[in-house]
Amino acid sequence: MRFNWNIIKLFVLIICITGLYAFSNKRNAERAVHGITVRFVGAENLYLTEVMVNKLLIQNYGGLRNVPKEKLVLNTIEKVIETNEMVKSAQVYLTINGELTSKIVQRQPIGRIEGNSKFYLDEEGKRMPLSENHSARVPIITGKITGKSLEDVYVILKHINEDDFLRKNVIGIHIEDDEKYQLKFRLENFVVNLGDVEDLDKKFNNFKAFYAKATKDKTLEDYQIVSLEFNNQVVCTKI
Known part of the structure; x- marks a missing residue:
């Protein structure tokens, strides 16, 4: 009986690749968050700070360090960050090194209302609260x-x-x-x-x-x- 060694080699290769993929997925799912980084995209003036963002995450999650990746729901974390009235949008992802990174785009004020209530008008014409961290130079x-x-x-x-x-x-x-x-x-x-x-x-x-x-x-x-x-x-x- 003659064996087709090429078929056998291909079969063994498929088994090895499948095993490595399963092992990699298991290790990846078990990877925990080692650190948290907050980046503000295109913002010279910060109306909220990294401390404020981390505080918001702690209030909702009790801290994310050492949390396994499989327990993270990144879309939910983004929505939590976007509940801050200074945030226009947020993108959250986990790096290969286990760093949870948040890229945040702030709302930008274009006018400051000085009436019975005081607030900014942002670039979309929506009300935006004043910030304790920075005062915008706007009309x-x-x-x-x-x-x-x-x-x-x-x-x-x-x-x-x-x-x-x-x-x-x-x-x-x-x-x-x-x-x-x-x-x-x-x-x-x-x-x-x-x-x-x-x-x-x-x-x-x-x-x-x-x-x-x-x-x-x-x-x-x-x-x-x-x-x-x-x-x-x-x-x-x-x-």
Whole structure:
């Protein structure tokens, strides 16, 4: 009887690979968490800290060090981290060395509301609590705070953040009683009456053209109010 040694070798190889795979899976499942690392993605200013994240995990899990990998539910840990109001999203994974790593994207404020209650407006137009760790340098929103006015303010803030000149110079937005808006600038004494949120691109382009000319003529200090409310015009009130 002749044996086909190639078939036998293949059969033995399959058994060895299967055994190694099963052994590897068993060792991998038994691997415990040796350390926890928190990384903040793309964040220069930290509105929450690594200590705060670890405290949140301890409150929910009583600590994750030395917990076997098979007992970890990474999606659940991500959702726990995302319950923090400063967190936009979280990604959690376990490294080969047993390091539990959390990559966290923070919410980014674009305006600060100073009314009966104080909070940030974030990049998605949602309310975001103030942080004890860092104060964002964003325009201050004052005046008559309502649901509708906050929607309008969000639209204005988006335009401001998309323009380098406006982002560097606008420090405040005041909401008037008739839901019209007034801008305050960092270095100038005048205020800008924006009116409503219609035709913002045209209004801001007109203002920048006025600003460039007034800067060249050295007349910026002569004005008290600059109004953009009227159709395609810049109307100025002198001091």
